[in-house]
Amino acid sequence: MALQSKKKAKQSGECPFQEAMDLIAGKWTMSIVNVLMSGTMRFKELERHVVGINTRMLVKELKQLEAKKIVKRKAYATVPPTVEYSLTEKGESLKPVLTAIQSWAVAQLL
């Protein structure tokens, strides 16, 4: 227990790079951010655009991205309810990271 809290203290707060990686490292995080770069989307649209993700995972990822303040969620009191997702300013600021990953992907994988 003491060891675990020591480990946790060691992991957090010291290195901004590691903190950034914790924010963006999820398997789907950058794919969702990538898709949302083109604008606000409803859940079903997102599900169609994020290739290979399933509904349960998308729900979970969106909740995490909301908690990390990368994605914002807006619900409208329509019947049935409409929910829209878009990037926060923090999310949009990931654009240069996305561009770098895309260039690397094209150079290495195609």
Added chain:
Amino acid sequence: MALQSKKKAKQSGECPFQEAMDLIAGKWTMSIVNVLMSGTMRFKELERHVVGINTRMLVKELKQLEAKKIVKRKAYATVPPTVEYSLTEKGESLKPVLTAIQSWAVAQLL
């Protein structure tokens, strides 16, 4: 079973961006690449420089990075054995991705 293989087929090979994310998305991947950007290192040195990682995780991550051809491992027949890790050309080509993440980290987290 049929559903699983369908899902797998859907996930792989279609989108270079998603493939790239699969390669670099691990919690520790980019931290290890970051540390190795400064040159070849022995296991113990790596362990000291990758803040917060434990031995078991570092062993596992290095094996995965070797399999992905991002890191190469060189063993020398000394007593005790010396093992050195360095980046492959593919690993070194991640430099612009690292730089973009670092800039984002500094802008968002400091």
